[in-house]
Amino acid sequence: MTTEFLWQLPTSGDGRYGNSRKERRAERASSAHPYSDGVTDPRGLSFNYFDYLHQVARAADLAGFDGIRIPEDINGDEPWIIAGYVARGSRHLKLVTEFDASRGSSVYAAKNTVSYQRFTDGRFAWQISAGGDDKHRRALGDFVADSEINPRIEEFVTVARGVLTQSPYSFKGKYFEVLNGGFQGALSNQKVPPIYLSGKSQEALALSAKVADFHIFDADTVESIQQQIQELRALAKPYGREPAFALRIDIVSRETEDEATFDARRYWQQSEQGNHQPVINGNLWAGLSTDTTAANATLVGSYEQVTEALVAYAAAGVSSFLLSSVPHFEEAYRLGEHVLPAVRAQIKHDQRRAA
Amino acid sequence: MTIDVFWRIPTHGEPSSHRNRTPHRGDWFPGDDTKAKPGSVGGTGQGYIDYVAEIARAAEISGFQGGLIPSFPMTDEPWVISSLLARETSTFRFMIPFQPGFLNPVVAARMTASLQRATGGRALYNIITGGGGPAQLWWGDSASHDDRYGRTTEFLDVLKGVWNGGPFSYHGKFYQVEDAGLAHPLSQEEYPEIYFSGSSDAALASASKHADYYLTWLEPFDQLREKFDRVKARTQILGRKIKCAIRVDIIARPTEEEAWAEIEKGFNSLSREALDKFQNPDASDSVGAARQRGNRPTTINSYKDLIIEPNVWSGFSLLRGGQTNGIVGSYEQVAERLDQLVALGADAFILASTPHLEEAYRVGEEVLPLLRGKTDTAILRAVG
Numbered sequence: 001m002t003t004e005f006l007w008q009l010p011t012s013g014d015g016r017y018g019n020s021r022k023e024r025r026a027e028r029a030s031s032a033h034p035y036s037d038g039v040t041d042p043r044g045l046s047f048n049y050f051d052y053l054h055q056v057a058r059a060a061d062l063a064g065f066d067g068i069r070i071p072e073d074i075n076g077d078e079p080w081i082i083a084g085y086v087a088r089g090s091r092h093l094k095l096v097t098e099f100d101a102s103r104g105s106s107v108y109a110a111k112n113t114v115s116y117q118r119f120t121d122g123r124f125a126w127q128i129s130a131g132g133d134d135k136h137r138r139a140l141g142d143f144v145a146d147s148e149i150n151p152r153i154e155e156f157v158t159v160a161r162g163v164l165t166q167s168p169y170s171f172k173g174k175y176f177e178v179l180n181g182g183f184q185g186a187l188s189n190q191k192v193p194p195i196y197l198s199g200k201s202q203e204a205l206a207l208s209a210k211v212a213d214f215h216i217f218d219a220d221t222v223e224s225i226q227q228q229i230q231e232l233r234a235l236a237k238p239y240g241r242e243p244a245f246a247l248r249i250d251i252v253s254r255e256t257e258d259e260a261t262f263d264a265r266r267y268w269q270q271s272e273q274g275n276h277q278p279v280i281n282g283n284l285w286a287g288l289s290t291d292t293t294a295a296n297a298t299l300v301g302s303y304e305q306v307t308e309a310l311v312a313y314a315a316a317g318v319s320s321f322l323l324s325s326v327p328h329f330e331e332a333y334r335l336g337e338h339v340l341p342a343v344r345a346q347i348k349h350d351q352r353r354a355a
Numbered sequence: 356m357t358i359d360v361f362w363r364i365p366t367h368g369e370p371s372s373h374r375n376r377t378p379h380r381g382d383w384f385p386g387d388d389t390k391a392k393p394g395s396v397g398g399t400g401q402g403y404i405d406y407v408a409e410i411a412r413a414a415e416i417s418g419f420q421g422g423l424i425p426s427f428p429m430t431d432e433p434w435v436i437s438s439l440l441a442r443e444t445s446t447f448r449f450m451i452p453f454q455p456g457f458l459n460p461v462v463a464a465r466m467t468a469s470l471q472r473a474t475g476g477r478a479l480y481n482i483i484t485g486g487g488g489p490a491q492l493w494w495g496d497s498a499s500h501d502d503r504y505g506r507t508t509e510f511l512d513v514l515k516g517v518w519n520g521g522p523f524s525y526h527g528k529f530y531q532v533e534d535a536g537l538a539h540p541l542s543q544e545e546y547p548e549i550y551f552s553g554s555s556d557a558a559l560a561s562a563s564k565h566a567d568y569y570l571t572w573l574e575p576f577d578q579l580r581e582k583f584d585r586v587k588a589r590t591q592i593l594g595r596k597i598k599c600a601i602r603v604d605i606i607a608r609p610t611e612e613e614a615w616a617e618i619e620k621g622f623n624s625l626s627r628e629a630l631d632k633f634q635n636p637d638a639s640d641s642v643g644a645a646r647q648r649g650n651r652p653t654t655i656n657s658y659k660d661l662i663i664e665p666n667v668w669s670g671f672s673l674l675r676g677g678q679t680n681g682i683v684g685s686y687e688q689v690a691e692r693l694d695q696l697v698a699l700g701a702d703a704f705i706l707a708s709t710p711h712l713e714e715a716y717r718v719g720e721e722v723l724p725l726l727r728g729k730t731d732t733a734i735l736r737a738v739g
């Protein structure tokens with residue numbers, strides 16, 4: 001099995017500090033780094049955060065990541081637009097674009113996806129998430145009950161896959177319908193976007209068992225991830241399927257463990273969390289950051305330690321790593337240089353030995 | 356005051372001339388695969404988007420504002436094309452047609468604000484509401500004609516409400532939101548200019564409330580004047596102002612004979628089936644499409660039978676997909692006819708001609724400089 005490494009595009013802000021959420025590099029309109037009046041600033045209003053996002057995507061491409069995750073954050077820019085914006089500047093990145101099933105018609109999403117696939121050589125992928133809490137969803141014009149979230153995702157996926165793979169295709173469900181749909185000619189037979197789902201609840205796991213190509217687990221100990229993988233495997237078995245298992249985890253990695261720990265502490269202070277201390281379990285730190293696009297936990301350690309930890313998750317069954325680290329531009333290069341090659345080599349080595 | 360001139364992006368490939376349908380650019384009509392066609396996917400890693408990018412660049416270099424990027428079941432999609440070409444273009448404005456019913460309005464607001472940020476404010480809409488019939492259900496939409504327009508109006512209510520940050524709440528028949536609003540810095544962007552297409556009464560009701568430009572296909576000139584007056588009167592009742600725009604194909608050549616020769620060759624290469632289908636189109640509830648058909652003779656033996664007034668030919672949809680009336684003539688005649696349309700109320704044009712790449716240069720170089728637009732000669736004389 002191949003293992004993929006996805007970098008995260010920081011869709012709502014990024015900078016050098018632990019509270020980088022408040023900063024948008026290159027955003028000139030509300031410049032975070034103005035020059036004094038005594039120095040000519042050649043930038044004017046020429047740039048904004050999109051230029052930076054483009055650089056991060058290029059960095060991930062050049063540093064050897066297999067793809068990027070483009071998270072949906074109501075405070076940031078819209079993922080489908082970002083995916084298009086970075087598509088032509090990257091050559092092989094898989095573009096895992098997050099949204100929730102209230103975004104509109106499933107046929108329309110599939111139709112747009114056909115063009116993405118045609119224009120990117122099939123690099124477009126979907127992460128469909130549950131959306132936020134009640135209040136958050138109402139602000140997005142979405143009034144369905146919690147219990148309907150997963151059934152709606154299932155219909156969304158069913159209809160999209162239907163029109164992408166069959167013509168004519170008809171379906172009439174509770175949330176979506178289509179009559180004699182499907183694509184013709186050049187629009188037909190485009191790659192069905194790989195579908196990433198997530199969630200800890202029984203309903204979420206049951207849905208992934210049925211329809212996900214990837215199920216994303218929040219960062220946790222290897223033992224816990226292993227257990228969750230076994231649980232999902234068992235749920236998927238009756239359908240004759242096995243989704244791939246993905247891990248969403250942050251990283252603070254430096255040449256030495258001391259440097260990593262020092263920087264992690266500094267990030268934590270900068271992220272202004274008061275007395276709320278991170279919970280440290282070996283190299284795994286929970287609660288290091290409050291950023292909503294941050295992972296549940298962070299691997300803190302030397303390049304070797306982080307490599308070892310990632311290899312252990314791979315051995316437990318994880319084949320897709322959704323990584324991020326602040327600032328995303330510099331850290332893409334760091335991990336691409338110091339961690340990914342070692343992790344890939346070790347996983348290959350272990351797989352060869354196992355075979 | 357000046358008029359705005361847009362070009363069009365062909366989103367379903369295109370023939371290399373009006374004369375016949377092959378060779379065809381793009382990968383829609385696989386014919387002779389031994390001939391490398393521009394914009395077809397080959398082993399070279401090129402695709403249709405590369406051809407589309409060329410057209411967008413040609414249009415901006417040639418002096419067009421931007422282009423309309425049509426969306427139909429068999430085309431590529433305008434949101435995708437716009438976001439992909441954001442960095443490759445400088446002044447090109449992306450006119451995105453979409454049916455509001457297909458997108459959550461808050462998501463649409465986020466997409467649009469992000470596209471504005473990605474392009475430096477070059478996104479605008481053509482709000483369309485669908486032509487009903489089987490195509491509407493193909494899209495997964497079973498709403499009736501007038502319900503669709505009600506939904507369009509509510510969609511634009513919500514879009515406007517959330518645009519500058521809210522908090523905005525709304526309880527309509529089709530949409531509800533609670534404490535919604537774009538976050539900073541998305542909330543700082545210009546609201547997209549709204550072109551609006553649709554000819555029915557329901558369309559006019561919606562357009563008069565929300566549109567900046569009422570967009571129509573070309574119709575006989577007198578009929579258009581009446582249509583524009585009606586739209587303007589209706590909008591004035593609401594205390595608003597609206598401008599008018601025309602989407603029209605042109606064939607402009609150094610001489611009128613050369614221009615009609617293009618049409619004649621194209622017409623003579625048509626099959627009997629193509630003509631039959633032209634006279635018996637698929638079911639649709641589109642009032643606009645019916646208005647276009649209404650001006651045609653019932654028997655068609657020559658291309659000349661489709662000349663419905665001087666320099667206006669009503670058979671364009673035979674030569675390529677889309678609407679049917681267009682202007683044919685010398686550079687001077689085409690410019691003159693467009694200026695007559697300005698005189699009867701047009702404030703903007705979306706022009707097109709096949710092939711869009713080379714014709715962008717031709718029209719930009721030969722026709723646009725002849726247009727007087729809203730030049731007021733009296734004022735010019737007084738100043739100069």
Ligand SMILES: Cc1cc2nc3c(=O)[nH]c(=O)nc-3n(C[C@H](O)[C@H](O)[C@H](O)COP(=O)(O)O)c2cc1C
Nearest residue numbers: 425426483484485486552553554555558641642643
């Ligand atoms: C200038 C113009 C452009 C249009 N572009 C599209 C388009 O890109 N996609 C589409 O599905 N319909 C398009 N339409 C059709 C409209 O969506 C709508 O079906 C039509 O105007 C019928 O509405 P009516 O009954 O009010 O005339 C366009 C119409 C006009 C006038």
